[in-house]
Amino acid sequence: MLWATLIMSLREVRKNALRSFLTMLGIMIGVGAVIAMVTIGEGATQKVRSDVGALGENMLVVSPGAARRGPERTAGNPFQKDDVEAIEREVTGIKALSPTAQSSTTVVFGNQNWPTSVIGVDDGYFEVRGYKVEMGRSFSEVEAASGTPVCIIGKTVRDNLFPGTMPMGQRIRVKQVSCLIVGLLASKGQAAMGGDQDDVVLMPLRAFQRRIAGNNNISSVYLQVEEAQMTSSVQAQVEDLLRERRRIQPGAVDDFNVRNMQEIADTMSSVTASMTGLLGGIAAVSLLVGGIGIMNIMLVSVTERTREVGTRLAIGALASEVLLQFLVEAVVLALLGGILGILFGLSLSYAATQSLSLPFVISPGTVAGAFAFSAAVGVIFGYLPARKAARLNPIEALRHE
Amino acid sequence: MAELPRPDGGAAAHHLGAALGQAELRPQTPIVEFRRVEKIYGEGESEVRALDGVDMRIDPGEFVSIMGSSGSGKSTAMNMIGCLDVPTSGAYLFRGVNVCNLDQDQRALLRRHFIGFVFQGFNLLARTTALENVELPLVYRRVPADERRRRALKALDLVGLSSRAGHTSAKLSGGQQQRVAIARALVTEPSLLLADEPTGNLDSARKVEIMELMVQLNREHGITVVMVTHEPDMAEYGTRTVVFRDGKIISGNR
Ligand SMILES: Nc1ncnc2c1ncn2[C@@H]1O[C@H](COP(=O)(O)OP(=O)(O)OP(=O)(O)O)[C@@H](O)[C@H]1O
Ligand SMILES: [Mg+2]
Numbered sequence: 001m002l003w004a005t006l007i008m009s010l011r012e013v014r015k016n017a018l019r020s021f022l023t024m025l026g027i028m029i030g031v032g033a034v035i036a037m038v039t040i041g042e043g044a045t046q047k048v049r050s051d052v053g054a055l056g057e058n059m060l061v062v063s064p065g066a067a068r069r070g071p072e073r074t075a076g077n078p079f080q081k082d083d084v085e086a087i088e089r090e091v092t093g094i095k096a097l098s099p100t101a102q103s104s105t106t107v108v109f110g111n112q113n114w115p116t117s118v119i120g121v122d123d124g125y126f127e128v129r130g131y132k133v134e135m136g137r138s139f140s141e142v143e144a145a146s147g148t149p150v151c152i153i154g155k156t157v158r159d160n161l162f163p164g165t166m167p168m169g170q171r172i173r174v175k176q177v178s179c180l181i182v183g184l185l186a187s188k189g190q191a192a193m194g195g196d197q198d199d200v201v202l203m204p205l206r207a208f209q210r211r212i213a214g215n216n217n218i219s220s221v222y223l224q225v226e227e228a229q230m231t232s233s234v235q236a237q238v239e240d241l242l243r244e245r246r247r248i249q250p251g252a253v254d255d256f257n258v259r260n261m262q263e264i265a266d267t268m269s270s271v272t273a274s275m276t277g278l279l280g281g282i283a284a285v286s287l288l289v290g291g292i293g294i295m296n297i298m299l300v301s302v303t304e305r306t307r308e309v310g311t312r313l314a315i316g317a318l319a320s321e322v323l324l325q326f327l328v329e330a331v332v333l334a335l336l337g338g339i340l341g342i343l344f345g346l347s348l349s350y351a352a353t354q355s356l357s358l359p360f361v362i363s364p365g366t367v368a369g370a371f372a373f374s375a376a377v378g379v380i381f382g383y384l385p386a387r388k389a390a391r392l393n394p395i396e397a398l399r400h401e
Numbered sequence: 402m403a404e405l406p407r408p409d410g411g412a413a414a415h416h417l418g419a420a421l422g423q424a425e426l427r428p429q430t431p432i433v434e435f436r437r438v439e440k441i442y443g444e445g446e447s448e449v450r451a452l453d454g455v456d457m458r459i460d461p462g463e464f465v466s467i468m469g470s471s472g473s474g475k476s477t478a479m480n481m482i483g484c485l486d487v488p489t490s491g492a493y494l495f496r497g498v499n500v501c502n503l504d505q506d507q508r509a510l511l512r513r514h515f516i517g518f519v520f521q522g523f524n525l526l527a528r529t530t531a532l533e534n535v536e537l538p539l540v541y542r543r544v545p546a547d548e549r550r551r552r553a554l555k556a557l558d559l560v561g562l563s564s565r566a567g568h569t570s571a572k573l574s575g576g577q578q579q580r581v582a583i584a585r586a587l588v589t590e591p592s593l594l595l596a597d598e599p600t601g602n603l604d605s606a607r608k609v610e611i612m613e614l615m616v617q618l619n620r621e622h623g624i625t626v627v628m629v630t631h632e633p634d635m636a637e638y639g640t641r642t643v644v645f646r647d648g649k650i651i652s653g654n655r
Contacts, residue, residue: 001540001543004540004546008540011529015528307522307524308524308526308527310524311520311524311526312537312541313485313509314483314485314512314518314520315512315513315518315537315538315541315585316509316510316511316512316513316514316516316538316541316542317509317513317541318506318509318510319505319506319509320506321541394485395480395485395486398520398524
């Protein structure tokens with residue numbers, strides 16, 4: 001019976017093709033908008049996550065100075081070697097760690113100049129930040145310990161200082177120091193919050209401190225946590241340890257800060273998620289409007305087909321069978337609208353994500369949800385008209401003009 | 402014309418009788434029995450006694466013509482016979498079952514299994530082919546699609562319209578539409594065929610055609626026919642004519 005009813009409804013939908021299509025349009029636009037919003041939002045969230053992840057996975061950055069930006073920001077003393085050693089010794093859950101010191105300066109090769117960041121690093125830095133040496137080698141133990149001026153350069157630096165030539169084995173000048181290029185970094189691309197991660201010159205920390213900075217200061221410590229969920233525990237341990245070492249009174253403002261990349265990613269993706277929710281909510285309202293459209297058309301259709309209903313009842317249809325017929329018709333309309341809407345929404349979001357260079361992620365849950373939701377819209381908004389049809393008195397219905 | 406099996410009273414009656422929780426429907430007893438049936442529309446001042454204490458009895462195999470002036474209660478009586486309506490007072494027994502005690506759905510099942518309607522206005526479904534129209538009662542009887550089609554084609558053949566099976570109602574003439582309506586009424590092999598002014602808006606040649614078909618169904622297939630008409634020469638086709646006036650039967654009763 002359900003099957004016969006379904007066939008009957010499809011026939012009915014086809015008989016009034018234009019009207020059916022216009023009715024579906026409401027649902028189609030609603031579903032399409034929801035799907036598009038959610039898919040684009042999902043893409044943006046993923047992009048933020050992967051960008052922040054690309055800065056360094058499960059990364060914490062410990063820097064001197066209070067966390068709050070703005071006029072209150074206090075400088076804070078730089079860290080020293082023993083701070084780093086204490087962290088390494090006492091904090092559990094660290095996978096890799098590197099003290100760094102950094103300077104923004106212009107590097108020179110021949111008659112080419114390039115302003116870039118020169119960073120003194122330990123071996124751990126490559127791991128924390130996810131840098132890979134594409135060609136050449138990383139620093140040897142001897143170089144790291146002795147402060148030999150060697151460096152590894154990023155792709156942007158290479159492209160600007162060595163257009164078309166091989167930089168390996170060449171020497172560049174960093175402040176007054178002549179520095180041998182021993183390796184090239186694989187490109188990492190643009191970071192989420194500005195900054196070209198390939199625009200960098202890395203050298204052993206020791207060499208940087210001795211020859212470039214002229215002191216033993218450490219400007220930041222980069223940490224990689226073993227597991228994402230340990231991030232906040234490691235952060236807390238580091239904070240406690242440094243407060244103690246730097247003699248910060250309870251309640252006083254820290255003169256250092258630990259930035260949690262995971263946290264930043266979470267914040268940003270929660271922002272995009274709530275935007276998605278908001279837009280999705282607005283789109284859902286249009287679904288509601290589409291549902292009302294279905295109800296309206298079904299009411300008109302029931303009135304128009306009063307004689308038909310009378311005939312069916314006279315022939316021996318049960319009230320429940322008439323109810324089912326009109327309900328199925330409404331659901332068919334809503335579902336067809338939903339399917340068209342899903343296709344429409346996906347193509348819309350495909351176009352949008354391509355032009356915004358976001359990843360295009362189809363979320364099966366959303367698609368299934370949209371499908372179920374349009375069926376529900378059909379049932380909910382089809383019920384009233386269907387009940388109206390089922391309650392018709394056969395004699396009066398047959399006399400209806 | 403194709404052979405239409407004789408209406409199957411027995412098996413269906415038994416099933417339905419059981420379903421309705423009543424004694425088995427008895428085909429031998431009068432198929433229609435009115436006992437002091439009253440139908441009153443409205444209340445107080447505007448009260449209309451459409452049927453005023455009607456006693457009537459129709460036996461299986463009869464072809465009864467109902468006549469009477471406009472407003473005399475013919476259609477009201479037909480609706481009652483067809484179990485579309487119930488009396489305000491009195492009793493209506495359809496094959497021995499008191500219809501007054503049945504609810505809407507049980508009456509729908511009676512109609513589905515025993516009664517075929519031919520309406521004055523044809524009441525074919527719009528933009529639906531003749532074949533689909535004729536199949537409709539079988540859909541509600543849960544007849545499988547291929548058998549449905551076979552039986553509908555046979556019924557169309559019986560009314561001489563098998564060549565028009567794929568035509569939609571709008572493409573059929575009035576007489577053809579009425580014949581489709583008859584095919585739809587008899588495709589279920591009903592024991593009772595009800596026709597309220599089936600020739601109302603047809604020309605005389607078509608009228609004769611329809612009437613001969615009704616007579617054939619009655620004589621050859623043993624279908625009991627009750628027909629309302631205004632025209633005495635149409636009433637002639639029946640075996641008996643019952644005349645209504647002001648909600649009462651004034652002649653033709655037994
Ligand atoms: N639903 C109704 N509500 C109120 N009065 C009704 C209703 N149906 C019928 N009547 C009244 O009942 C009386 C009998 O009506 P009915 O339709 O049975 O007449 P009829 O004999 O079929 O007439 P006609 O030949 O014009 O079709 C009429 O006076 C009519 O006005
Ligand atoms: Mg009438």
